[in-house]
Amino acid sequence: MNIKSLLIGSAAALAAVSGAKAADAIVAAEPEPLEYVRVCDAFGAGFFYIPGTETCLKFGGYVRFQTNFQRGDGTTAGTSNGGTSDWDAFTRAQFEVDTRTDTELGALRGFIGFRGNADNGSSASSSVFVDQAFIELGGLKVGKFYNWWDDGLSGETDLLSSNTLFNSVRYSYDAGSFYAGLSVDELEGISFAGDTTTDNNVGISAAVGTKLGGAALQLVGGYDIDREDGAVRLIATADVGPGTLGLSGVWASGVNSYYALSEWAVAAEYAIKATDKLTITPGVQYLGNVATKTNTFAIVNADWSSNDAWTAGLTVDYKITQGLSAKIAANYYDEDNRPEFWTGFVRLQRSF
Template sequence: MNIKSLLIGSAAALAAVSGAQAADAIVAAEPEAMEYVRVCDAFGTGFFYIPGTETCLKFQGYVRFQTDFGRDKTGTSDWDSFTRAQFEIDTRTDTELGALRGFIGLRGNADTGSAAASTTSGSGDKGSAVFVDQAFIELGGLKVGKFYSWWDDGLSGETDELASNALFNSIRYTYDAGSFWAGASVDEHEGITVGSYNERDNNVGVALGVGAKFDSVTLQLIGGYDTDRENGSVRLIATAGVGPGTLGLSGVWASGANAYYNVSEWAVAAEYAIKATDKLKITPGFQYYGSYGLVSWDEFSNNDAWKAGLTVDYKITDGLTTKLTANYLDIDNRPEQWTGFVRLQRSF
C-alpha cells in the first residue's frame, strides 16, 4: 500500500467516525445569567447592592491592641493590655419616607489570656466578652435602638472628660438641615453607673441638642436631665480651624450627679489639634474641674482638679494607625497621677 492510498483511507475513516459522533453529540447547558455585585455610591464609599435587591450593604470594623497605664491599673499592676475586635454591618435603602437604615455593631474584648476566663461585660468597656455594641433602626430623622448619644461627642484628643455615660437604648428624632441640626432623645438608664452607684431600675432621661456649622467653625449645645436623680447637665463644644490646626473649647455644668455627667460640678476644657504632616497629628489638651468627685448620692466634693496631657496620632499606612496619649491629673487633697495608653489599630 502506497502513502497516497493510506492517506485516502484514513480520511474516509475519520469522516465516518465524525458523522457517527455528530448524531450523538452532547449539547452543554446554557450557563445561568450571573448578577455581579454593583457598587452603591448613594450613601458614600464602601457600599454595594445586595444582589437582587435595592438595599445597599457595607462591612467595616477594626482590630485594636492597646496597653493602658496608670497607678494600680489592674490590681497592683500599673499597666494592662487588651485586644478588641469590632465588626459593623450597615444597610441602607431609599424609600418614599427617606433613607431606611439598619446597623449592627458587634464587639469582642479579650483582656485575659484564657478563653475559659471569659465573662460578659454589660458596660461594653473591657473584660473578656463578645456583645452588641450598637444596634439600631433609622428612618429619616427617627432613630431607635442601642446607640451612642450626643454625649459621646467630645474634643478630638484624649485629655478631655466631658461625659460619664453615652450609650443607651434610646428613641431619638433629629432635624438636620446640613448646616444646622436640632433633636430630642429619650434614653433608658437601666444598668448604668453614676459615681459608685449602679442604676438597676428602668429609669429614663431626656436629652436635647442643637448644632451648627459655619465654614471651619462647629458648635454643639446639648443638655440632659436624669428623672431618677432629678438633676441635669448642660455642655457646649466649639471648634474652629486656626492656623495649621483646630482649636477646641468646651464647658460643662451639672446641677448634681446624673447619668450624663457626674465627674464634677463644672469643668472647662481646651485643646489644639496640630496637623503636623499628612500622617502625624499632635494634640495638647487641658481641663479644669470645679468640685471634682462625688461624696454622696448626688453631691459633689469641695475639691478642685486639673488635667494636662498630650495625644499623638500617626498613620503608619493605609488602614493601620497608632495612638499614644499621656495625661497628668492633680486633685486637691489627693496624690497626683499619670494615666494614658499606647494603641495600634487596623481598620477596614
C-alpha cells in the same frame, strides 16, 4: 437470500434505534447569567448592592492592640490596670454591618456593631457583645447607639461625659449646616455609690449644632428623671493656623447619668496638624467642685464636694499607612486632698 434479509433487517433496526435516540436527546439548560456586584454610591464609599436587591451593604470595623499605663496610687485613684500591675495590654475587635435602602419614606438604615475584647490569657476575661444596633428611617432612630454626649474633643485629655451609650428613641433634623434632635434614653443599670433610685430610670437628652466652614458649635443637654438632675455642655471648634482649636464648658445641677464628674468644668485643646500623617494635641481641663467619691474613687450620689481638680495631657496621632494608625496619650490628674497620678496608653489600630 437469508443473509441479505438479515442485513436489511439489521439496518432497519439500527435506523429505528438511532431515530429514537435523536428524538429523546437531552438538551442542557442555558446557564443563568451572572449578576456581578454593583457599586452603590448613593450612601458614600464602600457600599455595594446585595445581589438581587436594591439594598446597599457596607462592612467595616477595626482591630486594636493597646497597652494602658498608670503611675500613682491605683488603689485610691481608681486607675488600676490589671490588679497590682501598673500596665495592662488588651486587644479589641470591632465588626460593623451597615445596610441602607431608598424608600418612599426616606433612607431606611439598619446597623449592627459587634465588639470583642480580650484582656489576658484567661477566656473568662474575653467577651463578645453588641456595641451598637439600631434602625433609622428619615430622622427617626431607635435601638442601642451612642448619644450626643459621646461627641467630645478630638484629644484624649478631656473629661466631658459620664455615660454615652443607651437604648434610645431619637428624632433628628439635619439641614447640613444646622442640626437639632431630641432623644428619650433608657438609663437602666447606671448607678452610683449610695444610689437609692429604682432601676427603671429614663432620661431626656437634646442637641443643637451648626457647622460653618472650618468651625462647629454644639450644645447638648441631658436630664436624669429619677435623680432629678441634669447637665448641659457646649463644645466649639475652629480651624486656627496649622491646627484646630477646641473649647468646651459643662455644668451639672447634680450627679446624673449624663455627667457626674463635677459641678462645672472648662476644657481646651489645640490639635496641631504637623504633617499629613502626624497630629499633636495638647489639652487641659479644670473641674470645679468635683463629685464626692469613695476611697476607691467611685462616684457617690451625693452633693458636690468642695474639691477642685485639673488635668493636662498630650495626644499624638500618626497615620502609618492607609488603614493603619498609631496613637499615644499621656495625662496627669491632680485633685484636692487626693493622690495625683499619671495615666496613658499606646495604641495600634488597623481600620477597614
